[in-house]
Amino acid sequence: MKKNTQQKLKNIVDISSTLFLKLMLWILSFLPYRYRINFGSSFFSMFIAPLLGNSKRINHNFSIVMPNLTNQEKKRLIQSINKNIGRTIFELFSPDDFSNFASKAKITGPGFAKLKSANNLNKPVILVSGHYGNYDVVRAKLRHENIQVGALYKPMQNRYFNKLYLAKISKIGRPLFPRGRKGMSEMVNFLKKGNCIAVLFDQVMGRGEPLSFFGKTAYTATSVAKMAVKYDALLIPFFAERRANGLNFELHFDEPILHSEPEKMTQQLNDLLEGRIRTRMDQWLWTHKRWKIP
Numbered sequence: 001m002k003k004n005t006q007q008k009l010k011n012i013v014d015i016s017s018t019l020f021l022k023l024m025l026w027i028l029s030f031l032p033y034r035y036r037i038n039f040g041s042s043f044f045s046m047f048i049a050p051l052l053g054n055s056k057r058i059n060h061n062f063s064i065v066m067p068n069l070t071n072q073e074k075k076r077l078i079q080s081i082n083k084n085i086g087r088t089i090f091e092l093f094s095p096d097d098f099s100n101f102a103s104k105a106k107i108t109g110p111g112f113a114k115l116k117s118a119n120n121l122n123k124p125v126i127l128v129s130g131h132y133g134n135y136d137v138v139r140a141k142l143r144h145e146n147i148q149v150g151a152l153y154k155p156m157q158n159r160y161f162n163k164l165y166l167a168k169i170s171k172i173g174r175p176l177f178p179r180g181r182k183g184m185s186e187m188v189n190f191l192k193k194g195n196c197i198a199v200l201f202d203q204v205m206g207r208g209e210p211l212s213f214f215g216k217t218a219y220t221a222t223s224v225a226k227m228a229v230k231y232d233a234l235l236i237p238f239f240a241e242r243r244a245n246g247l248n249f250e251l252h253f254d255e256p257i258l259h260s261e262p263e264k265m266t267q268q269l270n271d272l273l274e275g276r277i278r279t280r281m282d283q284w285l286w287t288h289k290r291w292k293i294p
Contacts, residue, residue: 044086111253122194139173
């Protein structure tokens with residue numbers, strides 16, 4: 001009886017919170033896209049980020065790899081980082097407008113030509129990045145270029161919210177596979193057929209290898225590199241960097257990572273991501289416990 005009551009209460013909370021979000025999104029939809037995203041940026045930074053304890057977590061990471069930052073620099077960066085997170089969230093819930101802006105992203109780097117060539121030959125391609133800028137730009141932009149990109153997504157515990165979330169992010173690009181064994185198997189099968197997938201590699205993994213990131217040990221999953229070698233797929237690093245106006249992007253594709261030992265390949269990915277972050281510190285998701293020892 002108690003368990004049933006708790007489940008009913010959870011359902012009420014889940015439904016209510018999802019309805020509130022839908023109402024909020026509906027109201028915001030009357031705002032021009034630019035103002036909607038700017039509102040999301042400020043709203044998240046001022047109200048949501050403090051509730052999540054973002055400043056504490058970001059400061060903790062700074063103390064590990066950026067100990068010489070002044071308090072003023074930390075304060076400025078924390079605000080910019082939280083604003084980027086807010087923008088990214090509100091972009092995902094404005095998929096039509098976001099896709100329109102993302103489709104106009106300037107493409108740079110030598111890797112794009114290699115991607116197009118492989119796609120024309122039905123050769124599998126793994127696009128890999130970190131939580132930098134808004135990584136979903138790659139799905140929208142490549143859909144505009146008639147290149148289908150598969151990706152994983154994390155299902156939400158609130159099934160009502162998850163339905164809304166999946167509907168929104170599916171508009172940016174398909175197919176999407178739920179994170180987990182079944183979804184991973186489906187994504188691998190999609191890759192093996194000569195398709196393209198996009199994955200992120202920069203969060204701490206309990207079974208990862210102790211590689212270097214910002215000069216410190218960061219346990220990093222080598223599964224992406226192993227997948228590339230196993231299925232003879234091109235492994236192309238990409239970065240979707242937000243431009244100064246906060247709405248437009250530059251999508252950069254690096255040269256494919258040459259197949260070798262998975263640890264060596266993954267260290268190259270760490271080095272490329274670190275180089276990008278050092279040029280635009282505010283673009284990366286510093287809230288994650290990246291240097292946690294499993």
